[in-house]
Amino acid sequence: MRTVFIIIILVFASFHFALAQNGLAIKKATGKIELDAQMNELDWKEAAIAENFAQFFPSDSVPAKAQTEIRMTYDEDNLYVFAKMLNLGPREYVTPSLRRDFRGEANDVISIVLDTYADRNNAFLFGVNPFGVQREGLIANGGSVASSDTFSTSWDNVWYSKAEIYDDHWAVEMAIPFKTLRYKKDLNNWYINFYRFDSEYSEQSTWTPIPRNQFIINLAFTQPLVWDEPLQKTKTNISLIPYSIFRNSKNFETDTPTINDFDFGFDAKFGLGPAMTLDVTANPDFSQVEVDQQVTNLDRFEIFFPERRQFFLENADLFASFGIDGTRPFFSRRIGVTRDESTGQNLQNEIYGGIRLNGKLNKNLRLGVLNAQLKENEAIGLASTNYLVAALQQRILSRSYLSATFINKQAFVDSVGGDFTFSPNTYNRTLGIDANLATNDNTWNGKLFYHQSFDETNSDSNYAFGGFLNYSTYKLESNLTGQSIGAGYNPEVGFVRRRNIFQLTPQVWYNYYPKNRVIQKHGPGISGELIKNNITLDDLDWNLALNYRFNYKSTAYLELSAEKQYTFLLNPFDPSGLNGLALTEGTDYGYSFLSATYRSDARKVFSYNLSTQLGEYFNGSLYNLAGTLTYRYQPLGFTSLNFAYNNIRLPDPYKDADLLLIGTRFDFTFTKNIFWTTFVQFNSQIQNVNLNSRIQWRFKPVSDIFLVYTDNFFAESQTENGGLILPTIRFPRQRAIVLKLNYWLNL
Known part of the structure; x- marks a missing residue:
């Protein structure tokens, strides 16, 4: 009994030590x-150890079952990390594929x-799995x-790692060049944390x-x-990323001649000291970007x-996080798309x-x-x-x-071929200020935000004001979001669903936290939405x-969920x-319906969402079934099937x-450097079949060759209302094949 008591005391003492840790020294x-x-080098044996990891999921009040030890050191060029992930016995590991940024x-x-x-506002993230696959991101x-x-894996840069699987653990060694990072020189300390996902113990x-009521990041x-001594300025950091591209394309709907063209351009990165970066792009091309996943559009907006x-994803939080979801003064997808006012089509x-x-x-x-x-574009003037x-x-x-933004869209001429002017007749501008507030423990x-748009029409009510408040504890999670959007608010470079x-x-x-082996937490919730006319306050x-x-x-x-919905139509709408x-x-219209969502255990070879x-829908009824089925052939990749079926019945x-x-x-x-991705999508609503196939060879860090094939076909439904019967593919609409090379040069 005495031995058991001593063991319990030691366990709780070690966990208390983990809670009381006050940093990690690096030499x-x-x-x-x-x-x-x-871990052959003497520096690893002498390095301080980050250990005594605590469980975050499924609990947060016990030490981790599978413990981890991490050491850090550095030299003039790199920050080094050695991580040793211990296991409780023989086991297998899970990865979706060998593709980067999983x-x-x-x-x-x-x-x-x-x-x-050391501002606890922004951070870099670097991760490696047991198969040596890297991921990096920005927080x-x-x-x-x-x-x-809040977290994006779109940031791409050069760093190095090596992973190995051993009998009772797996290990990772990383080298992160200082010129890959941005930091304030002469700081005595940064802030860090480490986290581990373990599939064997679902931990x-x-x-x-x-x-556990907070985010792990x-x-x-x-x-x-x-640091044993403050870091100084890094060496000159200049990178040039030229590209060349060959494109063959054909538009069958307009029956125009096949186009064969060759093009080139470049991106460049200039490190302006350790804390500032200048990115330049000339004649950018985005042919290798994955296609959007299609959706069934039953929305009025x-x-x-x-x-x-x-180019628009890196450090996007600084530009794109103003406002709230659904009301953003800046939406980068507006850049590169224009509207033909004569046809109403986007080009x-x-x-x-x-x-x-x-x-x-x-x-x-x-x-x-x-x-x-x-x-x-001379064709549309x-x-x-x-x-x-x-x-800022x-x-x-x-x-x-506190954050402030200024957004300006204008031409420096009043017409194609016109004289240069700083005061064009047509312009669109937005000014905004946001205040983001958080307590130290993020409870x-x-x-709060206020934005105002300006254009040549001088419209009234050209503002958006709102914000949100979150409160989160173990037992209670709550959120209140509110906004008032004027009828004249028109940020043309933004995204605004409703005015x-x-x-x-x-x-x-x-939340309830039961003491059983199956459920981590469960509990009831209530949610709602109220939208009124901004002037009359009539229900919408x-x-x-x-x-x-x-x-x-x-x-x-x-x-x-069980829901009750009310909708007032301001415009005609076909449900x-x-x-x-x-x-x-x-x-x-007032209507009620039931809904359910289930995500299976994603650690399994076969998983599904x-x-x-089911219920009322405007003046009729709606039955919807949607999901994703995924089969993983580890570690080489996966195949998934996405589907959505909407059965809508309306009275005559x-x-x-x-x-x-x-x-x-x-x-x-095929390897950690050669990837093949193919999408095939059929959408009965727009009668289209889309095929997109992409082969990528990363022949050196951040340098790639892409071969991309895209095809779209007109697919006629077999029944008047669409339906589950496979369509008849009538003729091609658009087809293209692209070969692209980009190469990262450190100068």
Whole structure:
């Protein structure tokens, strides 16, 4: 009994030590470090150890089952990390493929978070899995807000690693060049944390303990990395990335001649000291970018598709995080797309070039400037247009900051071939200020924003004002989002779903943590939405949902909802989505429905996500079934099937609909450097079959050869309402094949 008592005391003492850790010391290496995933060098044996990892999932009050040990050192050029991931016995490892920048909590990976300005607002992330596959990313917003720009793996840079699997552990050795990072010189410490996903034990663990109601990348819980001497300025950092491309394309719908063209351009990166970067692009090309995943459009408003172009993705949080989801003053996909006012169609608008300057002016002040010049289009009378976006971010308190932005869209001529002018007749500008606030432990975080647009029409009510407030504890999670958008608010370079509205969106969840082997937490929730006319305060839409959710220790998830919806139509709307007879404006509808979402254990070779909705829909009914089925042939890749079926039944004379969207993705990685991805998507709503196949060879770090084939076919449905019967493929619409080479040169 005494022995058991001593063991218990030692276990709790070790965990208390983990809670009380106050940083990790790092010393300069005295010898050369070889990347071999073996701890042979004397510097590793003398380095301080980050150990005593704490569990983050499924619990957060016990030491990790699978412990981890991490050591760090450095020399003039690189930061080195050695990580040893211990196991409890023989086991297998999980990875989606050998493709870089993988994501997913069901995979095995060790990640290091580096806050190089010690501001707990922005950080770099580097991760490696047992198969040696790398991922890197950028963390913004303190890692504390659930939004698409909080964590992004779009940032791509040069660093090195080696991984090996041993009998009782796996190990990773990393070398991260200082010129890859941006940091404030003469700092005595950075902030760091490490976290590990382990598929065998369905466990997530961190060096610094983090409450499980927070995000695992939350920078509020980082600890100091204490340097033995302050870091100085890095060596000159200039990179040139030229590209060349050959394209063969044919538009069958317009029956124009086949086009064969060769083009070239370049990107360049200039390190302006250790804290600032200037990016330049000339004649950029984005042919290698993956196609958007198609959706069935049953919405009355514009659908948001995320940015996928590399130049606009890097450090996007500084420009794109103003406002809230659905109301953004800057949306980079507006750059490169214009509108033909005579037909109402969106057209591609080529980009001459652009620059992006971003970095830290001092520890607390961050600057970003983006400028792009687009080509003229004589066919529609569009003059060459300039896009300018500037942003400043000033830290206040420990984890809060004020941000300001200025966005300008204008041509420097009033017509194609006109005289140069700084005061054109047509322009669009937006000014905005945001305040992001967070407590030190992130129990409370929120935002307030005010934006105003300006153009030659001098419209009234040209503002957007709003924000959100989050409160998160173990038992209670709540959110309140609200905004008021004027009828004249028109940021042409932004994304605004609705105007002239007052909107409130509350949500509350209560969590239970049962002591069983299956469920990690469960609990009820209530959510809603109220949208009113911004002037008269008449009801436009409202929604009330009663919810219940289950988080399983296997990483599976189940959510059930019962909802009541009210909709007032300001414009005619066809709920069938097939351009049938529209419901008239000024009519209103109340309808109820049930919905459910389930995500299976993603650690399994076969996994799936399913969602369904059943019930009333405007003046009829809707049955929806959607999901993704994935089979993984580890470690080489996976095949997935995405589908969405909408069965819509409306009373006469309105049109019924059976809308089918189905797509397959084949993702195969021959090695860690050669990848093949193929999408095939059929959308009965727009009667289109899309094929996109891409082979990528990364022949050296951040240098690639791409071969991309794209085809679109007109696919006629076999029934009037669409349906589950496979379509008849009538004729091709557009076809293209692209060969592209880009090469990263460090000068």
